[in-house]
Amino acid sequence: MPIKIVMVCLGNICRSPLAEGILASKLPKTKFKVDSAGTGSWHIGHSPDERSILTAKKHQLDISKQKGRQFKVSDFEDFDYIYVMDNSNYHDVVELAKNNDQKVKVELILNELFPNENVDVPDPYYGLQNGFDSVYKMLDEACDIIAEKLIQKHT
Ligand code: 4NP
DSSP: OOEEEEEEESSSSSHHHHHHHHHHHHSOTTTEEEEEEESSSTTTTOOOOHHHHHHHHHTTOOOTTOOOOBOOTTHHHHOSEEEESSHHHHHHHHTTOSSHHHHTTEEEGGGGTSTTOOOOOOOOTTSOHHHHHHHHHHHHHHHHHHHHHHHHHHO
């Protein structure tokens, strides 16, 4: 059974598709499966935002085939690790948890870089392209740490 990780943001079109593509590129595909989801339902079935696709492409990642979906309660059982992009996502996801085992699977992604600081990955949706570039950098640094930990623990 592969180890499963899901990246969660609000819309599942800007931040979490990038996080999915970045982390997947750092892990062996035979052992790990990375997915993403949104807490909201607006973008179910949609491709990632063009600006996220472009940002990924600049770093040789193709995220254009991803499709938006909404986070669901069964994801707590399907996934081993749940990384959320901001504090609002954290509250929305934790609220759906049925017990403490499910709750402790949820972690703010930037706590991997800045432990216990509860820093948000800012939502770039209403901003400009440079917001996506800075989100990429944060996620890339956080995913380096996550990948290293997961590989050490599970391979
Ligand atoms: P994301 O950005 O959570 O990083 O995918 C957003 C995209 C769309 C919306 C909100 C956030 N929206 O309200 O449609």
